[in-house]
Amino acid sequence: MGKISNINILVLGGGGREHSICESLKKSKNVQNIYCAPGNAGIKKIAKIANINSYEFKHVLKFCKKNKINFVVPGSEDYLEKGISDFLKLEGIEVIGPSKYASLLETSKYFTKKLCDLSGIKTAKWIICDDAKNAKVILKTKKFPIVIKMDSLAAGKGVLVAKKLNDANKFLDNIINGKLGSRKSKIIIEECLYGEEGSFFFAVDGNDAKYLGSAKDYKRVGERNKGLNTGGMGCISPSPRENKKVVSSVLKEIVKPTLENMKKLGYSFTGFLYAGVMFTKKGIYLIEYNVRLGDPECQAVLARLKTNFLDICLAIKAGTLKKLKIEKSKNISVCVVLASKGYPEKYAKGIEIFGVNKLNNEGDVKIYHAGTKKNNLGKLLTNGGRVLNVVGKAKNIKKALDKTYDICRKIHWKGYFYRKDIGS
CATH class of the missing domain: 3.40.50.20 (Rossmann fold)
Known part of the structure; x- marks a missing residue:
């Protein structure tokens, strides 16, 4: 090319x-x-x-x-x-992204579950419910803990690992009352799998998939993985479980069968695909697909890319990924999300942020804006739940964490918070 x-x-x-x-x-x-x-x-x-x-x-x-x-x-x-x-x-x-139909890999968990069964991909045992009300009836007969997933999109908050029936009912009531996603969404009830999770990212051009990198993300709002699910409070890259054998297994056992069967259905996939997997005693299981780069995983994964990102996009567009060698740094990157008080539920906007303008955004630590705006006076204000991302990289996890958290401590606004256990 x-x-x-x-x-x-x-x-x-x-x-x-x-x-x-x-x-x-x-x-x-x-x-x-x-x-x-x-x-x-x-x-x-x-x-x-x-x-x-x-x-x-x-x-x-x-x-x-x-x-x-x-x-x-x-x-x-x-x-x-x-x-x-x-x-x-x-x-x-x-x-640089899939068609509406190919996007069903993320936008419909029901579609993906059926495709996994068709493709022989390991995934948790599951049943489908017509809606949240139907799910409440079925859950009365189930053993806990259990996983409940909305079929449709819900801004990363449509999944609950329910430890007891009361937790499940509260989650489903939020759907029924219109507080979470679509009231009409089908509900998937899954067995609860146990193991460590990881996210594996691929560039796909319709024929070939090339590995971009991996990450371990931290979804819960609170430390020690407590509290509500969020879009993501931070991550590290690569995943601690990444090695050549694991990457090969994810590609051969999960990603390739998926892409091959999508093509057979008449909808080849192009763009970015990430497989969220769990490492269990019985092997690697697919938890979910995302049909774009994750947030905040993208920030940590791209920080380690040595191959020019434009060249990757052009190869996806031209269908020439097979010819492109994608190289990654051996450094470890860490992303910590700074959020507004109340996130992932109600939070205030328009609060002045201090410290960012004094920091040098060069070298091994970067500050990415997630939910910010400037007012007429040029002051930096909050404009979302997840406000800033601090990304640091170094030769080892300790140095990467130290660099990242050092910058986090220099930024502040009224009611801000961040998880202090990313990387643990």
Whole structure:
């Protein structure tokens, strides 16, 4: 594949993941312009903010044509579920992400469970319920602990490991009352698996899958994995369980059978795929798929990439991943999420953040903005539940943690918090 220069890219999203993606793309000399919609206060420093509603695809298309966009990178699964790839590709605009149907690997856990059974992929035993009310009836006959999953998307909060019936009923009542995801969502009830979890990331071009890296994430809001599930409070990369044999097993036993059967169904997958797995005594089991780069895992995984991220995107687009060697640093990276008081439930916005502007965002520690904005006076304010990501890397986990937490302690705002046990 010959080198392409003067490339214009549009990144969709406004979180820490998108900040990291923009920064990684900007490293290439072949990039002319990076645009981001809606972006945030941190992204604004390294990319041009596109003043469009990123969920109005007609506006996105108009912007792409006007600014000669070579390809679009959707950060969030929401864009993919709504069919951004299908819509733009029909108009000749390339998208680094799967079609709406192929996105079912993430947007419908029921679809993925059926595909796992078809493909012979190890996954927890499961049953499907028509809705949350039906699930409440069925759970009366089940032994606990048990896992309850919403079939549809719920911003990373649609899964509960229920230790007792009362916990399960509270979770299902939140769905019934419209406080969590869609009231109409089917519910999957799964056996509870035991073991260590890990996330394994792949670039996919429709024919080949190339390994990008792995991470161990920390989903619970509280230390020692207590409290509610969140979109992620931090991670380390690589996963402590990563080795050549494990990566080969995940690729051969889980990812390749999935992609082959998707192709047989007539929907080949292109973009980024991550397999969330569990290492059990009986082998490696698939827990879930995500059809995009995770947040905050993306920040830690991209920090270790030695291969230019633009080259990976271009190879996905051209179907030439087989020819591309993807290299990773031997360093360990750590990402810690700084969040607003009340997250993942109700939290205040518009609170002034202190300390960020005094820090040098170069070298082995980076600060990615996840939920920030600037007011008319130029003050940095909170604008979300997950506000900032601090990513540090070093030769070993201790040094990476020390570097990362040293920066975390220099940032503050009223009511902020972060987990102090990432990496443990």
